[in-house]
Amino acid sequence: MDEALLRSLTPSVLGILVRRGADFAAAEDAVQEALTEAVRTWPADPPREPKGWLVTVAWRRFLDATRADTARRRREDLVDEEPAPGPAPAVDDTLQLYFLCAHPSLTPSSAVALTLRAVGGLTTRQIAQAYLVPEATMAQRISRAKRTVSGHGVSPARRARGRFDRPGDVATVLRVLYLVFNEGYSGDVDLAAEAIRLTRQLAARIDHPEVAGLLALMLIHHARRAGRTAPDGSLVPLAEQDRGRWDTGAIAEGVRILQAALARDRLGEFQAQAAIAALHADAPEAEQTDWVQIVEWYDELVLLTDSPVVRLNRAVAVGEADGPRAGLAALAALDDALPRHTAVAAYLHERDGDGVTAARLYAEAARKAPNLAERDHLMRHAARLNSARRPP
Template sequence: MTDPDPLAEAELRGLVPAVIGILVSRGADFATAEDAVQDALIAALRSWPSEPPRDRQGWLVTVAWRKFLDTVRSDGTRMRREERVMAATLAEPGASSEPGTDSVANADDTLDLYFLCAHPDLSPASAVALTLRAVGGLTTKQIADAYMVPEATMAQRISRAKSTIAGSRLNRLGELSSVLTTLYLVFNEGHSGDVDLVAEAIRLTRTLKTIIESAEVDGLLALMLLHHARRDARFGPDGRLIALVDQDRSRWDRHLIREGIEILQSALARDELGQYQAQAAIAALHADAQQVDDTDWVQIVEWYDELLALRDTPIVRLNRAVAVGEADGPAAGLAELRGLEESLPRYFAVEAHLRERAGQSERAADLYAMAAERAASVAERDHLNRQAARVRPGRKPPD
């Protein structure tokens, strides 16, 4: 089998939500339709490099529909449902038993699919996995590799998710906020395996932006683009994590920054402020600073105040403490830490940074070391250990 062209594969996966929507509109249940489309997707990846069809969506619909009917026919207890499906299909004006000739992608079907995959009864992990399969068009193996779990484990997770929402129709169950949370969870997983989940999250959010008008959808897309613009500067050639303050800003993607800021400005002009717009505004202020000393920390604090009004969480308050420490001095930042739990992720790292700025090097070194013990990744742990060695009197950071 010839390896598929990445661009062609991305185009193929972009057709998946519409094809699922078409099958469901013809009477297929979501779970069986999704399985059938996945089978068609695998068949396409095998045959299209040598024999690409002229009507790619029509080809997928035809093959997926046949696989759906094969599944229904193979289950004797579902024969009556098959008859109902076939009767409904043949009763449609101009419809045929060979879908693809009369099937038209419906943006509403795709939008409904986003909502269904973020169903309120699903756990965040299940919603992410189902979104990547049904909306993203990824195979179970690709998702499993991205999350570094066995394929069987991911298959069980997806199967349980589909069982949880069995019987649900494409009727936009749930909230748009759940859809956005799911997409942001995908974005924050980063890049592992052969799938770049950051790029996938951006692609799915771009698609969502084309089918629904929402300032918060735009805000989330802007936030993703602004964060993604700094990606190449976050790690050195040796794999070391590089903090924002030390990044080479010439390596930031200015095209993505401009696009993100333009999308954000358009969203803010609607005067429908939401948490993702506020977060994007903070990211934009960082991205707009040509040098770290140019950062407008006063405005960043003001945007954190807006964010707190929308979403008052300990993590937001922790991040705000950093901004206050930069805008008003380390003593003010440390005052903001009072009342927050030390168990918060990055709490010790934040306190260490503020103590270092206050000239308390020994205490800062101890806190950096404590933060390293709780680091979420090897790269972060090594970075914090280097910080501890750097500020500890008489100690040089490790190579």
């Protein structure tokens, strides 16, 4: 059974059903039933036209569910005739599904779950495992999301022209994909790799420099994945990573994509972030990092986003480019309640030679850490500095 093929066909099959008149929730349920049937029957009897087979079976499931639901008899005019089996239309509605799943009425978590289900082709169980929540909880989240977008999927006028409404925008779609990427790896689904696959898919369908910028950012970040953890599972900071373990092919591809996007002179936040990541990846050793240019890119990013988190990261870059006291001065202008603010302060104080303050702040940051790996990493720093102060 080619699971990758099934997942790649899912969005186009769903799009065909919605374009034929099925509401999003009913269409998605029918497609999932067709996928289940494919898993059961294809190993013994693979179809000649996989996409056409899925469309036919999904449409039949939709008809069965619609005709059995007396509350929905008003739809009978949509389902009087079943299309003949055969090759599916070549029209690809995947792009519209991206926008529909990023509907502004959805919460970020619901938009992510619906995108993984409808566009990514993942099962509810896989998504639940990836987010470490019970399958029933994730099923409810996806069900609510489907109900939300069902009323926005196809207007009568656009149905006649065979097109979706597109209530989301590019920025929202990219934000959803970025959220997927940042979840990384959990359970039996590598969400970082899945986000890259989906962003590649989006980049093939829409010519937008920020889509390219996000793909470049993902590729460069993901290329460093092997160096991020030690054999014992502990975190390895960027400056201490073995750069020989980085995927140079993925970095080169990301840089090529980024350069083409930047050449269009329509700078966006993902392109700026990718430029910063590329400068880190370009340095053969941490000591050769071009921190001055990184600060300049952070200045651009601040103008684009005015994000406190960006300003926090900029303070670190300033500390590297102009010295730790300059970094501490930049940090002083920010709210100390920001996530990682205490950890950044600890690092800059250590760089400035104040081990006592740094040790205290590392311990405080560890208590605020969002996960066990980061907490242990910060506690090791505190213990190292405290140990250095003790007499032999």
